[in-house]
Amino acid sequence: MRTPKTLAIPAKASASGRLSSVASALLLLKVFGDADAELGISSIAKTLGLAKSTVHRLAVTLASEGFLEQNPDNGRYRLGLALFSLGALVRQRMDVSNQARPLLGLLRDRAQEAVHLAILSQGEVVYLYNLESAQAIGIRSYIGVRKPAFCTCEGRVMLAFGAPEQATAVLKQPLLARTPRTVTDPKALLRTLAEVRQSGYAIDDEESEIGIRGAAAPVRDMSGRVVAAVGLAGPTQRLTKKDLRALVPQVVATADAISARLGFQSR
Known part of the structure; x- marks a missing residue:
């Protein structure tokens, strides 16, 4: 599994209407460099430069919509089937x-x-x-x-x-x-x-x-x-x-x- 690079997170919504929460969620998905990669909240938070609590909320939301899946054995997340369907x-x-x-x-x-x-x-x-x-x-x-x-x-x-x-x-x-x-x-x-x-x-x-x-x-x-x-x-x-x-x-x-x-x- 390759190590994902650090991604820049927008601080707030831009004048064009860009939502920082949506941008953060999308960048969170991009952290998963491999299709079968499993990452924990701490690892994702470090890569994105976000608070663990923020990453946790984003991950839970994405998982509820099928874009992420949580491994019940270790609590880590992986890409969900909703992305496969869109692809x-x-x-x-x-x-x-x-x-x-x-x-x-x-x-x-x-x-x-x-x-x-x-x-x-x-x-x-x-x-x-x-x-x-x-x-x-x-x-x-x-x-x-x-x-x-x-x-x-x-x-x-x-x-x-x-x-x-x-x-x-x-x-x-x-x-x-x-x-x-x-x-x-x-x-x-x-x-x-x-x-x-x-x-x-x-x-x-x-x-x-x-x-x-x-x-x-x-x-x-x-x-x-x-x-x-x-x-x-x-x-x-x-x-x-x-x-x-x-x-x-x-x-x-x-x-x-x-x-x-x-x-x-x-x-």
Whole structure:
């Protein structure tokens, strides 16, 4: 087991809203240099330069949430399974992106429109990967950009096929119109989500951005849970409603192919 280096602890919350207690808890977790390391309160307190009583309170709190585990035989702490679960989520997102890239490239080349891979996070769509169209007139999207889930095709498809409480939480929030075509009535959106579940895909016809039309389909993991969405979009001056409908089967097929790579087997 390697000896952890001394870590600096912030004295108080900064002007940006940084909470010293949260920062201390996170630095406490970083003290564990090895996954199987067990450390006592005194050792952790010395490394962090904190009082034993403070470290004890932090450790008890982290243990109650599963981020630490206490060895009943010696009272020392080790990293908990909650961290493993969070790490698994990060690895899963990386796996989805890695598996999706070549297939998204094929979709972009065949459809000649921009394609995206997105996930759902706190009621918003987050774009993990995108490929722009080679067309003279196209649309730009950026990795890491967040958009409201309720008005994007990627968000709707994930809300439709995801856990019901996700959609409920989103629809309880203020639904602000992004364009004159944005549907903001919760009951109407529930009907739309039902239609998405029936058809297997979602359409965005200038609801999230004027001049842009798109479609999306769900990506599932081995358990069948929807973990991402494949989206395709283009400018309305080129991508007509009829053209978009014609491309939907390719979007769905790409999402299904990525799901298969993640271990999902359709019945």
